[in-house]
Amino acid sequence: MTALATQSLSPSLDRLREAFERRFPGDDAITQWRRGALERFLELGFPTQRDERWKYTNLRRLEMRKFTPADAPRIVPPLPGTLSDASLRVALVDGHCMPSLGHGAQPPGITMFGLGQWLKNDPAEVAAYLRRLGPDPESAFENLNAAFLEDGLVIDVAAGTQWDEPIYVVHAWHTSGRMAHPRIVVRLGENSRCTLIEHYIGGAQVESFTNAVITIEAQTGACLEHYRLQQESPKTFHISTVRARLAKDAHYYGHEIALGAGLGRADITGLLEGPGAEMKLRGLFAPTGSQHLDTYTRIEHIAPYTTSEEEFRGIADGRGRGVFNGKVKVHPHAQRIDARQLSRNLLLSPTAEIDTKPELEIYANDVKCSHGATTGQLDATALFYLRSRGIDADTARALLIRAFAESILTSIEPKGLRETLEEWLTQRFSRTEAQA
Amino acid sequence: MLKVSDLHVRVDGKQILNGLNLEVRAGEVHAIMGPNGSGKSTLVQVLAGREGYEVTQGSATYLGKDLLSLPPEERAREGVFLAFQYPVEIPGVNNVYLLKAALNAARKHRGLPEVDAFEFLALVREKMKFMQMDESFLNRGVNEGFSGGEKKRNEILQMMVLEPTLALLDETDSGLDIDALRVVANGVNSLRRADRAIVMVTHYQRLLEHIVPDYVHVLSDGRIVKSGDKSLALELERRGYDWVKQAAA
Numbered sequence A: 001m002t003a004l005a006t007q008s009l010s011p012s013l014d015r016l017r018e019a020f021e022r023r024f025p026g027d028d029a030i031t032q033w034r035r036g037a038l039e040r041f042l043e044l045g046f047p048t049q050r051d052e053r054w055k056y057t058n059l060r061r062l063e064m065r066k067f068t069p070a071d072a073p074r075i076v077p078p079l080p081g082t083l084s085d086a087s088l089r090v091a092l093v094d095g096h097c098m099p100s101l102g103h104g105a106q107p108p109g110i111t112m113f114g115l116g117q118w119l120k121n122d123p124a125e126v127a128a129y130l131r132r133l134g135p136d137p138e139s140a141f142e143n144l145n146a147a148f149l150e151d152g153l154v155i156d157v158a159a160g161t162q163w164d165e166p167i168y169v170v171h172a173w174h175t176s177g178r179m180a181h182p183r184i185v186v187r188l189g190e191n192s193r194c195t196l197i198e199h200y201i202g203g204a205q206v207e208s209f210t211n212a213v214i215t216i217e218a219q220t221g222a223c224l225e226h227y228r229l230q231q232e233s234p235k236t237f238h239i240s241t242v243r244a245r246l247a248k249d250a251h252y253y254g255h256e257i258a259l260g261a262g263l264g265r266a267d268i269t270g271l272l273e274g275p276g277a278e279m280k281l282r283g284l285f286a287p288t289g290s291q292h293l294d295t296y297t298r299i300e301h302i303a304p305y306t307t308s309e310e311e312f313r314g315i316a317d318g319r320g321r322g323v324f325n326g327k328v329k330v331h332p333h334a335q336r337i338d339a340r341q342l343s344r345n346l347l348l349s350p351t352a353e354i355d356t357k358p359e360l361e362i363y364a365n366d367v368k369c370s371h372g373a374t375t376g377q378l379d380a381t382a383l384f385y386l387r388s389r390g391i392d393a394d395t396a397r398a399l400l401i402r403a404f405a406e407s408i409l410t411s412i413e414p415k416g417l418r419e420t421l422e423e424w425l426t427q428r429f430s431r432t433e434a435q436a
Numbered sequence B: 001m002l003k004v005s006d007l008h009v010r011v012d013g014k015q016i017l018n019g020l021n022l023e024v025r026a027g028e029v030h031a032i033m034g035p036n037g038s039g040k041s042t043l044v045q046v047l048a049g050r051e052g053y054e055v056t057q058g059s060a061t062y063l064g065k066d067l068l069s070l071p072p073e074e075r076a077r078e079g080v081f082l083a084f085q086y087p088v089e090i091p092g093v094n095n096v097y098l099l100k101a102a103l104n105a106a107r108k109h110r111g112l113p114e115v116d117a118f119e120f121l122a123l124v125r126e127k128m129k130f131m132q133m134d135e136s137f138l139n140r141g142v143n144e145g146f147s148g149g150e151k152k153r154n155e156i157l158q159m160m161v162l163e164p165t166l167a168l169l170d171e172t173d174s175g176l177d178i179d180a181l182r183v184v185a186n187g188v189n190s191l192r193r194a195d196r197a198i199v200m201v202t203h204y205q206r207l208l209e210h211i212v213p214d215y216v217h218v219l220s221d222g223r224i225v226k227s228g229d230k231s232l233a234l235e236l237e238r239r240g241y242d243w244v245k246q247a248a249a
Helices: A011-023 A031-043 A061-066 A115-121 A121-133 A140-147 A382-386 A393-410 A415-429 B039-049 B070-077 B095-109 B117-130 B135-139 B148-162 B178-190 B206-210 B230-239 B240-249
Strands: A089-093 A109-116 A154-159 A162-173 A178-180 A183-188 A193-202 A210-218 A223-230 A237-246 A251-258 A263-272 A278-283 A292-301 A307-316 A319-332 A338-346 A353-362 A367-376 B001-010 B014-024 B029-033 B053-062 B081-084 B090-094 B166-170 B197-202 B214-218 B223-228
Touching: A011 A031, A011 A140, A031 A121, A061 A109, A089 A154, A109 A115, A109 A162, A109 A210, A115 A154, A140 A210, A140 A237, A154 A162, A154 A193, A162 A210, A162 A223, A183 A193, A183 A382, A193 A210, A193 A307, A210 A223, A210 A251, A223 A237, A223 A263, A223 A415, A237 A251, A237 A278, A251 A263, A251 A292, A263 A278, A278 A292, A278 A319, A278 A393, A292 A307, A292 A338, A307 A319, A307 A353, A307 A393, A307 B053, A319 A338, A319 A367, A338 A353, A338 A393, A382 A393, A382 B070, A382 B090, A393 A415, A393 B090, B001 B039, B014 B039, B014 B053, B014 B223, B029 B039, B029 B148, B029 B230, B039 B053, B039 B070, B039 B081, B039 B166, B039 B197, B070 B081, B070 B095, B081 B148, B090 B095, B095 B135, B095 B148, B117 B135, B117 B148, B117 B178, B135 B178, B148 B178, B178 B206, B197 B206, B214 B230, B214 B240, B223 B230, B230 B240
Parallel strands: A089 A162, A154 A183, A162 A193, A178 A210, A183 A210, A193 A223, A210 A237, A223 A251, A237 A263, A251 A278, A263 A292, A278 A307, A292 A319, A307 A338, A319 A353, A338 A367, B029 B197, B029 B214, B081 B166, B166 B197
Antiparallel strands: A109 A154, B001 B014, B001 B053, B214 B223
């Protein structure tokens, strides 16, 4: 397998292979693991729209770019736009852990360390762990992430630990022209509970490619409240793959807010492996300009008595394009499951577009599955009602847009995060009329 | 206060108002009656500034201003209030928030400072009590999950808080049981004042037993075909609309 048929690779794949050879010349356990992932990635190539999972998203723009692996920045950049009320912060800049930008003490029962540091200290152990965790063999981007994996964060929550103060992880971009493949590993012991906020930010002029992978392993009775706010510059490419494995009675509550990036994609997989496991996803995506924001969810009800609930809302204006594709698979013998999905979409301009596609694959017979999808414009009667009460047209529009996002907003517990999103909504939509 | 002259209005390419004339002075209460489709609702909607209503001829002046040239929010701030026939449910926009924003918009327009939060709440509570509304309504979405009667009460509550100069009531009695009708009518009557005018559109005479008008007009085919005092309403109740139409033809 190591003798890759280089002559048959497309220029874009060949560039990545070359970048890999330059970056990782060695042959230790971790490099072997990386190489295996690279080979799988080269076999798969960049997904095309023929792939049902990528039906509405064309990756040509990404494929043509020549991003090289990012190094840790030599100077410590400032981090504007981060949440100010986080008591425990970990910062990754250009995909690399920057301990000097973090603050707060590790809570009792929670152990956090940089993945890069772990790789340095004990590459064989990391390789063994990652091999066991394994990238999804069908996911091109998970394999690409594994191939170029250099840094990230490991969060170990000991059994019985209950910690609700959010762990705030900032992913910031500083350098243009680079790609980063950070990985967050969350391991929750039995009956543990914690809250993780991931915040993706970067300078307005930074052109970059994020390919993040977040793996969550929740043991029996564990619970993760996971918030992800993607606010990268509209010049970036952003791919996030979240994979959560839930044991018996484990819960995953995900909040997926996609506002930034020129081309953004969140790929969220939930594997409900034990009875009583529950996955709840709430999401908001709001493309404008020429942004393309795609959310793909795949929930697998593997065990009986598992539940899932999804509510995704899209707001598109300008020439923005949004995609929500929600797949639910109920495995044979996964009886008495309950799966609900809701996709609501708002189009604010005639050139905006949102594609929504529910997919149900059911191989058990005693199940409750429901889905609903709507796409529409702002209600003209409601708009007139507000204006007839003295509210000006811009404010009335902003109020109705805000009202549309309300159910997602109210599901956000951490105050600073909710306020950041509220402020963003106010700023963005109070001027849509003027732009249009 | 309000002078509507030769008003012609088209909706979806269909002529609805055909040269309507109406003059309302301060302190007066006018009832506009007429059969379904005669243009009653169109008149108040067009006066409030609803989009999609095309004025092809005529004018409407309000306190000397060209009403039809103002956007709906300007009309509201100038003191025009429309109580909707079908108040809109707006989940996610809080009732009390809307009330406050509406009141402050009008105050700002008049060069007044924003209302004090404490005084505002006291005012709203008092009016709600008058309208026999539960305080829990305040923190719900605008009309969200309200019954038909609750929505109508909420319209009158808004009107009582905003204290308009010209109140337009669109079929405010429809869908109300007799107790709710009495509460709503009390609310409207409490607003009768020498410097305020009320124009109410209704299909039935029943509302006029509770809110006694100074003038009654009959609308047919987009024009006022007969005007009189409250006794005209009783006559309409007895004889129906056909005789007026025939008399006008």
